[in-house]
Amino acid sequence: MSEAERFGPMGRAEERRARQRGGHRAAPRSRRSSPADGKGRIRRLFTWKKILGTFFGLCLLGMGAFIVLYMMIDIPAGNADARLQSNVYKYRDGSIMARDGDRNREIVDLAEIPKDVQHTFVAAENKTFYKDAGVDFKGTARGLLNTVSGKGAQGGSTITQQYVKNYYLTQDQTVSRKLKELVISLKLDREKSKDYILAGYINTSYYGRGAYGIQAAAQAYYRVDASDLTVEQGAYLAALLQAPNQYDWAIASETGKKLVRERWDYVLDNMVDMDWLDASDRQGMKFPVPKEPKAAPGMKGQTGYLVNAANAQLQRQLVADGTAEDLKQAEAMVDAGGWTVTLNIDKKKQAELEKSVKAQLTSRLDPGERDVDADVQAGAVSVDPKTGAVVAMYGGVDYFKHYVNNATREDYQPASTFKPVILAAAVDQAAETQDGRPITADTMYDGTSKRPVVDHGTKVGFAPENEDDADYGQITVQTAMNKSVNSVFAQMGVDVGMDEVVDVAGKLGMDTDGMEAVPAQTLGSMGASPLEMAGVYATLDNHGKKVTPAVVKSVEHNSRVVDLPDPVGGQVISREAADTVTSVLTGVVDDGTARRSVRENPLRNGQAVAGKTGTSDNNKSAWFTGYTPGLVTSVGLFGEDAKTHGQVPMYGAGGEDRVNGGGFPAAIWAEYTFGVMDKVTKFDLETTQGAAVRPPTSAPPTRESSAPPTKEETTSAPPTREETTSAPPTDEETTSAPPTDEETTSAPPTDEETTTPPATGEETDDEPLLPDRENR
Template sequence: MGRAEERRARQRGGHRAAPKRHRSAPTAATPADGRPGRPPKGRSGKPPKGRIRRLFTWKKILGTFFTLCLLVIAAFIGLYLYVDIPAGNADAQLQSNIYKYSDGTMLTRTGYLNRESVDLSEVPKDVQRTFVAAENKNFYHDAGVDLQGTARGILNTVMGRGTQGGSTITQQYVKNYYLDQNQTVTRKLKELVISLKLDRQKSKDYILAGYINTSYYGRGAYGIQAAAQAYYHKDAKNLTVEEGAYLAALLQAPNQYDWAIASDTGKKFAQARWNYVLDNMVKQNWLDASKRQAMKFEVPKAPKAAPGMKGQTGYLVDAANAQLEKQLVAQGKANSLGDAEALVKKGGWTITLNIDRKKQRELEQAVKEQLTSKLDAKKRSVDGDVQPGAASVDPKTGKVLAMYGGADYFQHYTNNATRRDYQPASTFKPVILAAALAEGAQTQDGQPITASTIYDGTSGRQVVDHGSKVGFGPPNEDKQDYGPITVQTAMNQSVNSVFAQMGVDVGMDKVMSVAGKLGMDTKGMEAVPAQTLGSMGASPLEMAGIYATLANHGEKVTPAIIKSADHKDSSVTLPDPIGDQVIPREAADTVTSVLTGVVDDGTARDSVAKNPARDGQQVAGKTGTSDNNKSAWFTGYTPGLVTSVGLFGESAKSHAQVPLTGATGLISGSGRINGGTYPAKIWAAYTFEAMGDVTKFDLNTTQGAAVQPSYTPMPSSTPSHSPSHTPSSTPSTSTSPSHSPSHAPTQSPTQSPTQSPTQSPTQSPTGGISDNPIDPGGGQNFGQ
């Protein structure tokens, strides 16, 4: 009886007992030693199925499943507790610096990424919703994650099927800003945890703003502001719903959907995606159906070449950065200029300049027409050494309206408008007169210094200080002797000897003090007589500021190239360019009055006064030509515009200072490039085009050429050379006609000049003139 029969018999309770089994020969299941062995196997050698069923019971399967679930939950909890919201990745925090003209139009952007973050409030609400409709309709109600989509993404990553969409806006923002684009299981798990945490800690608006500001839209544009500029040439705040829908559609496939480079198929996909976005907005009740039907696809504008740093742009950007960096240090936002530079270069700044686009073009055109078009380095090597620079300032506001830094930022890195390594020459002479008038200075015989004061204009006349020679006797241009002349004529003809003596009469310490008040950087400068010839260094921007203070009736003007500077993490308050009264109005206005004579009857007459475009415009200004003709200047102004133009001789090979003589093939006279030539011509061509209406100075003075003083010296019997105004009799050391305008001076000088002029006067006054600073080392200095 087999086992089955025995079992059935027992179950039936039958009377017949199962027969006993007899010991038989050893089998595979029963070894020879009699001990039980393995159960018998089937023909395949596998255990019977009953045992497998006992091993994989439903209870065991469910238990294992729930155990795994608990382990996964525990692991996720551990991961949630372990992973914190990190700082943004370095690339996500990089932004461009945006530079704009004064009217808000784009000048350029700099930085590693074309990105400019904007507040969500600056993006129209309907445009915000286009992104939600495109990417995550349930964004405002979800928990920040799509578990099904994330699980699908992880599975596809594990199985090597590539990337998989379906993430929420929150997850995409986390990927863009906090993590990276690597498709790994670890990154996806971190994305899930951070998204959950971020959704709990931040508002939906915060997350949406981060998303649209960090996403890539194609054309090198990161963020909605850069994208709005790239595709529609406008700011994000001015986008329409149709335009927003296209930008939102781009995020799915930026390059494929870019209308400028898309294939016909790509354009169809782009339009289909655009329709999808707007239809979703209707479904979400964010857009009226009738308005939706009326909307038409607006073809994006063609790509616009990103403005770089070529031409004048680089000079403008560098000048703006330099001013911003100084302000960051001044406000304690940076410990040093080096730290400030790092903050600026980190990006995220929107810097609006005071540069007027129209005036900038006009200045560039004036330089080209009057100078650079005449330069030919192949014909004349000296032409390759000419470096022009200019700065134009509004004296009423302090705004820098235009700047010329050089032929091209990529060809000549140094900004000629801000460099301070060349002498301003005789453009410094008005500062000496301003100091004399502001300080109420007197000549050494006790007479007030005015526009009509008589000085000795003998070339090389030794300067005296109350009877003692100071060891300084500068020559005039071409060593010309003028004899006794008024201060007005000395300014007109730029006579060095007169202003050298005047500087000592005033006191060089006071002269340098007033120079500092007017805006010159006098740090480290010695108060010595040689400075009267402008032998220090100065820039066109610096000189424009000094003359702007004079034009502004003595109220300090600090040229400001920046209109505003905004950053997402901080704000910068810019100081008022207009400061306090630094010299009396009458002193400033008298200098202006005197400087009109330089234009009408002096060294700038041919280039400025006779310019046909002047049209009666009143102008004040001063020429300057430095030692050995290494620099030439004209700084001049109308009531509403101050511009300083400088030409600098710089070796194209060694960058050493070299003469300008002979440039452009100029061979008339000595061949020198004087301040009254190209600098004055550039100034006139620019100013008379840019100034607007013809205006007159409002001057509070009775002195100088502009007000036609009543005192006119009569010719002397023995002048050195006939000046424009010659004394009627032997002049005093310095007689002030302001005290007795109807009478000729009667006092005799206390000192006689140590060098006799070609025709010496019977009595020697104390002064003399020129337009070129003398080299303190002994070189001759010329000037006009």
């Protein structure tokens, strides 16, 4: 039998192929490695069985490790009170300013707290509190991952976990602390009742205003015992725990007030969802505005303002460097004590600032004679532009009498002190008018009051009125700054581009969050603080290098290291732009709205000064922010109703028809600045523009882009000093003494110049020194 017959069709086919290959069967192929073989080995190495086995092995290992941790970690004795220590605050020379170590806490039984008030805390922080095991595993896992990756803790924690962190552990962000928190929370939930945990939580939490626990908080915010709190008040206190400082109604910004109102609504709506509150009752509830805070013991005078400002900076830094996850935790860390905080405050300058405010303002206010005098609040900040150090701060008449720090509040308009920002943007961006002329100190603009602002031939719907509705006709930018002419800077802002103006404002140090890029902002209609404006002008004084005012010089702690950033940063606008603004602002002092209090001050002694006045709409605020080469000081006066704390006008205060920036604020500034001067200094300016150098005007007056000039417009205003001066003066001439009559009259006037009277509200050297009248 043949081989083909033996193996059937398969055998025959094989025999046929062998014959085709020459009568021989093909030799077996030798095995060679191929990419497919490598992939096969990987598949054999990482099989599903092995992957699943590894995964389950790791899970078992993790469970075993957790069991070991659970067995090893016990619930410790409460140590929150034991760990609280005093903080020490020092002046820059190392002398003691204040200590704070008293803790305002009174433990109350949960039974004393109304049930619906208890529910507000659960609704705010942990709706599943009564059902969960004391731990949010998802949030804890997220927090651990973020801690390991260096992002800081994020994600929610249960009430149990927060209580454990507050009372048994620390605020440190470490993996070991978070694992302890997890284990202790699980054990505590098993061993203690929910009421025990809730009572501990609301009795140990920090509510702001130095209040620990609900009893202290009820007194601090509503002057009642915890047992007498309403559900509306309880909802506010529960909402407050998320950010005590930011949400404190007395000192909150408009954003903070909006956020706490939203949080308050969230708490009450959750209570309705949980059937703890009737929907109809919820609809009738009104937000319970807290009472005015009382100052903490030992913080009288300016000390409380200084300590709070230092704490605020420290808290922000703890968040910025990742030591604290948010401001709430940062507040708790600072308030836990153990800090030695050295401030930049100079004792001599601080005393001089306080004395100047008293001499030039508070001693002249008499609420018994004039009711409006009780509504005047003053705030001031003084900064070294070379270092960024806040060397003096005035927060109010007394921390005991007025809790809000007027030096750091941001709820009043800076008014015309914003105008230099517009000019800085124009020069920095090399901006042009809409008919193609570069914007410089000598550029001519139409200073007519209520002149419609035009954007390339289109009216933008904004026509600001000048102070006293004064018309100035064609004037230079220098004169417009001297006289604070609204119509000029409104048009300039549109010429530069309001987006650019807002951008430069942010670079200089203003808070531009929420600042709309609209022409109305050219009048300084946003909110700002003396601290903020001092930083803006310090950056100008520092030739365009960013200055962020720093209250704190150094920080020490027994268990932490805090590195403070350098208050002086890099170049944010060109030196030419900054120096040009400084040069222009010398004209405000020598020929403009600040001349009465500053130029004529006998203590000046030739000191070079630049600055800007500001008076807001309806006289609710008045400012003077000025500087020498070595010191920047911003002074603000604010109309605040003594009872309601709402913003009110200051007309008639101190016996003045209107409180202007060139009046009380400039007088305070001058007495303080000239009183602390060690020597007379001059500005080192790299610019050819402005009153400090006064170059001759070469270009004839031309109307900016909206329309050609008329004959009357070109001759309606008398020439400015820079227009009549035949040559630039020397440095000595601009800084040692005001110009003489000979300097201002070297060229005879034309007929037009002598026959047209000065515009209403404009001051000339020949006028008697009357109260300043500057633009809003």
